[in-house]
Amino acid sequence: MDSAVIVVGAGPVGLMLAAELRLADVPVVVLEQLQKPTGQSRALGFTVRTMEVLDQRGLLPRFGEIATSSVGHFGGLLVDFGMLDSPHGTSHGIPQARTEEVLGEWAAELGADIRRGHQVVSLAADPYGVEVEVRTATGTERLRASYVVGCDGGRSTVRKLGGFSFPGTPGTMEMMLADVKGCDIPAHPFGHRVSGGVAMSAPLGDGVHRIIVREHGAPARSRPADFPEVAEAWQRLTGQDIGNAEALWASSFSDASRQATAYRRDRILLAGDAAHIHLPAGGQGMNVGLQDVVNLGWKLAAQIHGWAPPALLDTYHRERHPVGERLLMNTRAQGLLFLGGDEVQPLRDVLTELIALPSVGLHLAHMVTGLEVGYDTGPGEHPLLGRRIPHQELVGDTGKTSTTELLHQGRGVLLDLADDPALRRIASAWHGRVDVFSGHAHAPADDGPFTRTSALLVRPDGHVAWAAPGAGELPRALHRWFGAPR
Known part of the structure; x- marks a missing residue:
């Protein structure tokens, strides 16, 4: 290989x-x-x-x-x-x-x-x-x-x-875009609907504007648009002539799905x-x-x-x-x-x-x-199960950290929030694949999920694979997501 x-x-x-x-x-x-x-x-x-x-x-x-x-x-x-x-x-x-x-x-x-x-x-x-x-x-x-x-x-x-x-479905309509500088363009970041179509513009900094145009009835094309075409469409829709602006690049895209x-x-x-x-x-x-x-x-x-x-x-x-x-x-x-x-x-x-x-x-x-995304990670009633773990400040034996920081190395994490040595002993058999943190949440919200949680197993992508109480036994989840123990 x-x-x-x-x-x-x-x-x-x-x-x-x-x-x-x-x-x-x-x-x-x-x-x-x-x-x-x-x-x-x-x-x-x-x-x-x-x-x-x-x-x-x-x-x-x-x-x-x-x-x-x-x-x-x-x-x-x-x-x-x-x-x-x-x-x-x-x-x-x-x-x-x-x-x-x-x-x-x-x-x-x-x-x-x-x-x-x-x-x-x-x-x-x-x-x-x-x-x-x-x-x-x-x-x-x-x-x-x-x-x-x-x-x-x-x-x-x-x-x-x-x-x-x-x-x-193939593309049925086309939108053209360009990044331009050297002209004053009103900002319409969420689009300006006019009788002939839609014009969108947003400042990008350093005098550069991103403009996007869609003319009703314009079919999808087989080649990218060039700036003169974008400028002409912009003028037809908005009445503004930007033909003398400097175009950093131009292109087009369709609604193909x-x-x-x-x-x-x-x-x-x-x-x-x-x-x-x-x-x-x-x-x-x-x-x-x-x-x-x-x-x-x-x-x-x-x-x-x-x-x-x-x-x-x-x-x-x-x-x-x-x-x-x-x-x-x-x-x-x-x-x-x-x-x-x-x-x-x-x-x-x-x-x-x-x-x-x-x-x-x-x-x-x-x-x-993207916040709606959750996965089926196994049976259980805990509200975090399958969801991405929220950011939570934590306090452990070595000081302060957070759920976010514990994921920096791209490994699984077991959060022991109730000082349970039995859970830590179980997880030790997956050392190298699953890191173990023992401590507690720092100032959790009164009605937050951490107030009702004694332990969490978090996948490397940040999604909760197991939670206690309410998701069964830890070894089953460890086997499912991290294989057989060493």
Whole structure:
């Protein structure tokens, strides 16, 4: 084997997966066909759930000062994110290029082998591994790994070569975008609906504005738009001439909506846009992709190291495919609301009234920020079971820490909150896979879940796999998620 895992694609999703694998001491090679990053940024920030995920790996300080907001939208209709129970808000102003830079540095520090100018041209899988043929500037080479993961975007080569089915709906409409400077553009971050379509604009800093236009009746095209086309559409919709502005880049996208029927075919897996494409409503695409690979990384590492319990790797598809289905559902709904013509205005009016109801607003906020996601981790009645563990300050024998900090190393964690030596003795048989913390919650909320909790078993991705009282015996959960004891 040239590596345990080959990751195809050095975008944010591929780099995050490489780092997650290296946290678990798994050799990984990342193959990227581009010689260098484009510097272009479709995604511009993180959802609340992604902020939590990055925080649990200690990554947020690497991004510097992060501007957050408690205001979001669903299909251009304002939603109050201030109702969400999270220490984080939705972040803005973090270009995808910066995310790639930070995650690339982290993955390299951890020992990932990132190879640029390597284009995958064929795959051949057998019961023992996958052979990858790669074209480089100097010729062709072959690499072999136990597993290959396609993180290579919506036109994924791995998905096509791996024979994955990718059903859905083709694009029926087009939106064009450009990042421009040298002109004064009014801000319409949630869209400005006019008779001919929709115009959106948002300042990105340093005099740069992101503009997005959708003209009613414009079909999806087979090539990206150029800036003169974007500028002409902007003038038709808004009356403003920006033709003399400096365009940093321009492109276009459609409302095509597709999802792989399986995220795994034996030793080949998919994540991010390789597994699901959709209208980029609310910037969810990259965020869901990052969450995909945080779910996958520790499971694939367990398989490589030989301690994965039966079917652990299959839970990647079982847990994340429904999340992708919900993603496609909500982005298609937002597309109708946001990009439709006058015929959708009555629906927008009704939904505006509904969003004002706290329960409806909270439901939509959870949906588009990823906070609704929970998994079936086993029987039990505890409110945290299957959910991502909330941030909680903790006090132990060695001082203060937090649930977030305990997950920095990407291992499972047993929280012994009732000083139970029997639980600690049980967990010691899984040393190296599960860290043990003994202590108590620092100033828990009077009505919070930690006030009724004596112990929690947390998976490396931050989701609660077992809780006491109410979820049965600890050894069963340890076997299910962390294999046989040493």
